Amino acid sequence: MKAFQLIPAIAEYADFKTYAQEAGLGAEDLILTNEYIYEPTISALDLGCHTLFQEKYGMGEPTDVMVDAILDELRDKDYNRIIAVGGGTIIDIAKVLAVASKEDKVDDLYDRMADLHKVHELVIVPTTCGTGSEVTNISIINRTTKGVKQGIVSPAMFANEAALIPGMLASLPYGVFATSSIDAMIHAVESFLSPNACAISELFSKSALHLILSGWRAAVDNGDRDAWKKYAARFLRASNFAGIAFGHAGCAAVHALSYPLGGAHHVPHGQSNQLMFADVMRKYQEKKPVGKLNKLEEILAAELDTEPVFALEELYKLMNAVLEKKQLREVGVTADELPVYAKTVLETQQRLLNNNYVELTEEDILSIYTNAF
Ligand SMILES: [Fe+2]
Missing domain, CATH: 3.40.50.1970 (Rossmann fold)
Structure with a gap:
């Protein structure tokens, strides 16, 4: 430990x-x-x-x-x-x-x-x-x-x-705010689900999620692109808390699978994480529907005023309102790259994959890429 x-x-x-x-x-x-x-x-x-x-x-x-x-x-x-x-x-x-x-x-x-x-x-x-x-x-x-x-x-x-x-943060362009706050949200989720999380790191993960989701909702409801700036202190603190949490518990599959997208197609880090996030979570649900993921769903449900069973879908919708999610093909990825990525990720990203909620095989990773394509 x-x-x-x-x-x-x-x-x-x-x-x-x-x-x-x-x-x-x-x-x-x-x-x-x-x-x-x-x-x-x-x-x-x-x-x-x-x-x-x-x-x-x-x-x-x-x-x-x-x-x-x-x-x-x-x-x-x-x-x-x-x-x-x-x-x-x-x-x-x-x-x-x-x-x-x-x-x-x-x-x-x-x-x-x-x-x-x-x-x-x-x-x-x-x-x-x-x-x-x-x-x-x-x-x-x-x-x-x-x-x-x-x-x-x-x-x-x-x-x-x-x-x-x-x-x-005042001069941050909207696009950088969007991708960086998405990155922080994913740090919070991946560190929460990590088998290396502890009770203290979970506090930071949960608090980061609360700050980010409440800030996103307030900014999206306002409708003005600059509305997030009113909540800059909240997002800055959230990013810090999420950093503390993943500094202890680590990031996992979302970061591992997004790695080749940044390298080969120059997608900004936070956005490449967004491209993989929903499909990694869906694979987690498919492979291990009962587990810590349910705790995450409960936390998200409370933040998003919904039932746990709908919580992740509501989160994707909210994230989509912050930054419209693209498919991998829209950022220049081709179908023949997917099996290469799946193999490379499994070979080179064990440091991150060790923090997964559930073990993912090469076949699982390829299926995540295919779904996100
Ligand atoms: Fe990150």
């Missing part, structure tokens, strides 16, 4: 200015962010911190080339704390920088992953409401030299503090 442990301190602040004052940000600190985030919220505070804009070193997901270029840039700078303000890419890079010495390249860190130490104190300020990455200790880097995406993970990569500032 893995003991439940929560490492980063977690604090909520009214705005970035309040955080900066309380933390005493200044010349000894490095703010790692994007310029479009920095300009409207941080620039005018004249904090005198070192700043580094990630997009100047490459676009998209973190790569070894991008992180090495950032390490080169920082080599002659003196700073103590790293304040990472951004989404998944910024957070993943910051966790790596926090354990890198001046002379390190990314490859060196992989080589001594079991022996990494924190070099810089790390504070993470998430600006999306999905990854929950501010409370986990893993970064996924695309190692272009080796042609693989690989996790780098170490206890030293936990942040010292996750600082939740709802106002930092």
